[in-house]
Amino acid sequence: MGVIRTAKDLEGMRRSGRIAARVRDAVLSACVPGVALRDLEQLADELIRREGAESAFKGYQGYPAVICLSLNDEVVHGIPDGRRIQPGDVVSLDVGVRYEGWVGDCAWTVLVGVADPEVRRLAAAGEEALRAGIAAAREGRFVSDISHAIQTVVERHGFSVVRQFVGHGIGRRMHEEPQVPNFVASDAPRIRLKAGMALAIEPMVNLGTHEVRVEPDGWTVRTADGKPSVHFEHTLVVGEGEAEVLTI
Ligand code: MF3
């Protein structure tokens, strides 16, 4: 389970990863008070086109936008609309692009003038969890070692990991085998990691309960308790030593 990429495949994946990262960074820089989510969608659309790429999200199972923007208690898959970013907002941006047939997928959360120390700790824990997951992604270990590393960091800080949505293998399609959960289930399969496997690792970390609900729009995922959530994602390739992160 999990395809081993050739050197040539990896060249393609490096290119799509770098494009996703550039678009992410440009849109994150534009996340300031007063800007409408729809304007950020427009910006992403232009940047992705200018790169000669296309959104991996738009049209995916009917998803209507090129990026996802999830505010505050929205966990993932928020659809950009006319709302404007306000001081104090927790903004999660998810960008996926396809370039020459290869998909790169990444996400990051920015705090726009958030003073609340607990929310700042939440974001720091989410980043730390992603780093721990990446560090655990090595040839010879198991997918569940990534899950365990992420869950341990998050729960040590007193937060919770979303269970209903998971990371994934990635390549010519956005979602490939294996699934990469951010928690260890009692029946977690033992899938061995091998050099050349490409994964998207993406902890979704909630301040309160891990439980989430999908809105009637069929996409927007919210925390069940209305407390904030953060999301950090990189696409990487497993190696014998440290993984190669493609979305930087
Ligand atoms: N990074 C997300 C994922 O891996 C983005 C999917 S948004 C969708 O599922 F609209 F394309 F579904």
Ligand code: CO
């Ligand atoms: Co993803």
